[in-house]
Amino acid sequence: MAFSVGDKVVYPHHGAATVEKREKRKIEIEGKSKNVEYLVMRVAYTDLVVRVPAERVDEIGIRDVINTEEVEEVFAVIRKTDARTPSNWSRRFKNHIEKLKSGDIYQVAEVVRNLSSRDGDKGLSAGEKRMLSQARNILTSELSYALDLNREQAEETLNKVLNQEDVSDVIATKKKNAKEQKKVKAAKKAVADAKAAAKAKAAPKKPVAKAKPAAKKPAAKKEVAKKTPAKAAPKKAAVKAKPAAKKPVAKNTTKKK
Numbered sequence: 303m304a305f306s307v308g309d310k311v312v313y314p315h316h317g318a319a320t321v322e323k324r325e326k327r328k329i330e331i332e333g334k335s336k337n338v339e340y341l342v343m344r345v346a347y348t349d350l351v352v353r354v355p356a357e358r359v360d361e362i363g364i365r366d367v368i369n370t371e372e373v374e375e376v377f378a379v380i381r382k383t384d385a386r387t388p389s390n391w392s393r394r395f396k397n398h399i400e401k402l403k404s405g406d407i408y409q410v411a412e413v414v415r416n417l418s419s420r421d422g423d424k425g426l427s428a429g430e431k432r433m434l435s436q437a438r439n440i441l442t443s444e445l446s447y448a449l450d451l452n453r454e455q456a457e458e459t460l461n462k463v464l465n466q467e468d469v470s471d472v473i474a475t476k477k478k479n480a481k482e483q484k485k486v487k488a489a490k491k492a493v494a495d496a497k498a499a500a501k502a503k504a505a506p507k508k509p510v511a512k513a514k515p516a517a518k519k520p521a522a523k524k525e526v527a528k529k530t531p532a533k534a535a536p537k538k539a540a541v542k543a544k545p546a547a548k549k550p551v552a553k554n555t556t557k558k559k
Contacts, residue, residue, distance in 0.1 A: 311367065314403065373476075379415065394416075414437045442456040445459065
């Protein structure tokens, strides 16, 4: 998920924070220098500044602040009175630690509900008191961002929910403000769009450059292959026929009478 400067986010185990800037730092990885982009965030109501590699925000669990509907669901979790928790201290402590580390607002709300209820009934150990304080800080920081409240107002609202008191006025005010903010944003966008359209209309139109006709390529001359006259085969010398040998005339051997 990509976050921009000014965005309000939630950092697991720390609570709500604001993205103050994005910066690049050169780091050494396996002997090679590499530029890495970081998100620089300031945790709400503290001086804690956290730097997180931009490419690892999803892996770490950084997320958006919950909306109004989700706030109501969180309050429903806190108001639940029949929740069960491990009676063994070590199991209970480990279970709550895991819920806080998850970064899930509903599980953080469970920790606040469980420890607040136990604190009122049997009291808490020193370790659980610190855990309750941490869980409340995480929860109220996100509630303050989600409901547009300051820290004191968020604390007061949380206490009312824990005491089963009505806080519908806080939710209603947030929804009303959200609608008004949405209208203001829409009006600003409409004005910006109108200005952009007017500016585009008033701008002199650039003459459309006529496309130059493509230069005709000279037709390639067809080279007529010249026929090479076939060389006359050398005439073979006529073999003169040898005169036939004359047969000797037979002599007449008739004797004279």
